[in-house]
Each structure stands twice: as C-alpha cells, then as structure tokens.
Amino acid sequence: MEIIKVGMADLAVAKSPHKLITLGLGSCIGIVLYDSVYKIGGLAHIMLPSSKEIRNNSNKAKFADTAIDILIDKMLSLGAKKNNIRAKIAGGSQMFSFNSKSDVLKIGERNANASRKKLSECRIPIICEDCGGNYGRTIELNTKDGSLLVRTIGYGTKII
Amino acid sequence: MNIDNLNSILIDVFKEIGNIGSGNAATALASIIDKKIDMAVPQVNILEFKHVTDILGGGEIPVVGIYFELDGDIEGNILFILNIDSAVNLVNILFNRQKENKENKELEDMDMSALSEIGNILAASYVNSLSSLTGLTLKISVPSISIDMAGAILSVPAIEFGQLGDKVLFIETQFEEDDKLVIGDLFLIPKMDSFKKILEKLGVSYGNN
Numbered sequence: 138m139e140i141i142k143v144g145m146a147d148l149a150v151a152k153s154p155h156k157l158i159t160l161g162l163g164s165c166i167g168i169v170l171y172d173s174v175y176k177i178g179g180l181a182h183i184m185l186p187s188s189k190e191i192r193n194n195s196n197k198a199k200f201a202d203t204a205i206d207i208l209i210d211k212m213l214s215l216g217a218k219k220n221n222i223r224a225k226i227a228g229g230s231q232m233f234s235f236n237s238k239s240d241v242l243k244i245g246e247r248n249a250n251a252s253r254k255k256l257s258e259c260r261i262p263i264i265c266e267d268c269g270g271n272y273g274r275t276i277e278l279n280t281k282d283g284s285l286l287v288r289t290i291g292y293g294t295k296i297i
Numbered sequence: 298m299n300i301d302n303l304n305s306i307l308i309d310v311f312k313e314i315g316n317i318g319s320g321n322a323a324t325a326l327a328s329i330i331d332k333k334i335d336m337a338v339p340q341v342n343i344l345e346f347k348h349v350t351d352i353l354g355g356g357e358i359p360v361v362g363i364y365f366e367l368d369g370d371i372e373g374n375i376l377f378i379l380n381i382d383s384a385v386n387l388v389n390i391l392f393n394r395q396k397e398n399k400e401n402k403e404l405e406d407m408d409m410s411a412l413s414e415i416g417n418i419l420a421a422s423y424v425n426s427l428s429s430l431t432g433l434t435l436k437i438s439v440p441s442i443s444i445d446m447a448g449a450i451l452s453v454p455a456i457e458f459g460q461l462g463d464k465v466l467f468i469e470t471q472f473e474e475d476d477k478l479v480i481g482d483l484f485l486i487p488k489m490d491s492f493k494k495i496l497e498k499l500g501v502s503y504g505n506n
Contacts, residue, residue: 161448273449
C-alpha cells in the first residue's frame with residue numbers, strides 16, 4: 138500500500154488499496170471523490186473558489202471549479218463510473234479572525250460554497266462534510282472502503 | 298514584476314529588507330526577555346504551493362502563528378511562527394516561571410495574550426524599521442493568534458498569493474535564543490504590487506521584471 142501525498146493546489150487519484158492524504162487544510166478545501174464499486178478515489182486540495190475570478194488560472198488544481206472537472210476525468214480514466222461517484226468535503230476554516238473588510242479571511246466559507254455548487258452541477262452527491270470552524274485538518278482517504286479520516290489538533294480525530 | 302523571474306539583485310534587496318526589519322525585531326525580543334538572541338541571514342523563499350506546507354518541517358506540525366495585516370503604502374502580511382515548545386519556553390521566561398512547569402505544554406489564555414503581545418512588538422519593530430528605511434507609511438493590524446497545524450496556518454498567506462500567481466514569496470528570518478529554548482520564524486509576505494513601491498523608494502531598478 139502506498140500513501141500518496143497531495144500538496145496545496147494539487148490533486149491525485151488512486152485505486153485500492155492505496156491511500157490519499159493531504160496535510161494541514163486551513164481555509165483550503167479537500168475534495169474527496171470515491172467510486173465504491175470500482176474502489177477508485179480522488180483527492181483535490183483547492184485554494185480558491187473560482188478560476189473565473191482570477192486572471193492567472195493555469196494551475197487547474199487550485200480552483201474548486203476546474204479541479205473537480207479534472208478529478209472526475211482522471212477517475213474515469215482509471216476506470217471509475219460517473220454514476221458511482223460520491224463526494225466528501227473537508228476544510229474551509231477561518232484560521233485567523235480580524236474585523237476587517239478583507240473577504241480573503243472568509244475565503245474558507247466561499248471555498249466550501251463553491252465546492253458544493255460545482256459538485257451539484259456535476260450531479261455528484263455530497264454524502265458528508267466537515268467544514269468550517271477555526272482549526273486545521275489533515276484528511277486521509279482509504280480507497281479500500283472510501284472512509285475519510287479527519288485529524289485535528291485539539292478537536293479530535295474522526296472518520297466520516 | 299513576476300515572482301517567477303526575479304533576478305538575484307532583487308532577491309538580495311528582499312533579503313536586505315528582511316535583515317533590517319528582523320534585526321530590529323530581534324533586538325526588541327532580546328530586550329523583552331533579557332536574553333541573547335541570534336538571528337539567521339534572512340531567506341527569500343519562492344515556493345510552489347504544493348511545497349508551502351513543508352517549510353516548517355511538515356504540514357501537520359503544531360505551531361503558534363501570530364498574524365498581522367500590513368496596511369498603508371504597502372500591503373501584505375506579517376506572520377510570526379513559534380513551535381509549541383518554543384512558545385511554552387518563551388512564556389515561561391517571560392513570566393519568570395520555574396522549569397518544573399516545563400512538562401505543562403498547555404498554553405493558557407494569559408500565555409496566548411502574552412504571545413500575541415510579543416508578536417505585536419516584533420511586528421511593529423519590523424515595520425518601523427522598514428518604514429524609516431523607505432519613508433513609506435506602514436500600519437499593522439491588531440494581532441490574531443492561532444495554534445494549529447503549520448500547513449493550515451501557512452495556507453492563509455498562500456491563498457493571498459494564489460489570487461495572483463502560482464508561487465509564494467516569503468521573506469523568512471529565523472530567531473534563536475542563546476540556549477535554543479526559543480526558535481521562531483518571522484515572515485514578511487508583501488503583495489507583489491507593493492514590491493514595486495518598495496523598490497522605487499529604495500531607488501532600485503527592477504527593469505523588465
């Protein structure tokens with residue numbers, strides 16, 4: 138079994154029994170897709186809600202909208218079937234709080250909303266999520282059964 | 298100006314900016330805790346996002362992050378990061394606590410408040426020296442403190458850069474207390490358009506960059 142590490146603005150897909158992990162999600166979102174029939178999983182670590190708002194958008198894994206498209210394509214080419222794919226999302230917290238006008242600090246919430254919207258456009262149901270709060274998360278997808286381990290500092294560990 | 302093709306002269310200028318700012322910050326820290334503080338040569342880190350989480354030794358390492366918004370003529374952020382052990386040692390030195398407390402790694406409200414204030418003093422001395430060097434007006438926000446995974450804390454400045462490009466630029470200085478009880482990193486993370494203002498004020502030509 139291999140553990141494949143996904144960095145910030147990065148994505149990867151894997152077949153059972155490998156694991157996909159991303160460390161220290163803050164305001165970013167970990168988008169996890171899983172086909173439970175063929176046991177194929179995908180994980181994207183996105184930073185921003187939409188590629189349409191940004192001029193320099195060549196890194197597709199950075200944005201919720203473009204990353205989800207690529208993730209689905211990559212999973213299909215590994216043999217997954219679109220109808221089997223279910224999603225889980227985690228992250229989108231607000232690490233620091235300021236009374237400022239800057240909406241950058243609310244980016245976590247915007248990222249989560251953009252991910253939900255894009256997944257619903259792709260007709261992929263979100264079966265569970267762990268978003269918001271003010272703490273970081275490490276997530277690990279086990280492609281054997283599609284379980285997602287969410288690890289935090291001070292907020293416990295759970296499997297969703 | 299683009300992060301991807303900065304020439305070595307510009308990198309040196311950024312290092313020097315870091316040097317002047319953090320030199321003052323180190324002096325401030327030394328006089329608060331009345332200990333000798335060593336400072337490393339500032340590093341200019343230009344990283345792809347996927348490597349950002351690794352710079353503090355791993356994305357999951359728990360750290361204390363004290364974050365400031367930098368405002369005024371130039372915009373950006375200042376981030377002061379301590380690992381948990383250093384943070385505990387720092388407040389123990391500050392409150393003159395005995396070493397028996399060392400096992401106690403819990404930071405209480407009072408400790409958090411003290412750490413925020415230390416961050417505040419360091420950030421203020423950093424921007425003050427930058428301000429007197431460049432003649433630019435700089436302001437910092439009140440501190441915001443968070444104890445969490447290094448990756449999650451660094452994602453905040455990374456996202457700011459994410460709106461402009463695919464790389465992050467950090468000017469990083471490492472501090473070390475004489476007995477290595479306290480090791481901290483101070484990051485200056487300016488927005489790219491603000492660099493031009495700094496360079497113009499310093500009379501550095503940035504050519505076609």
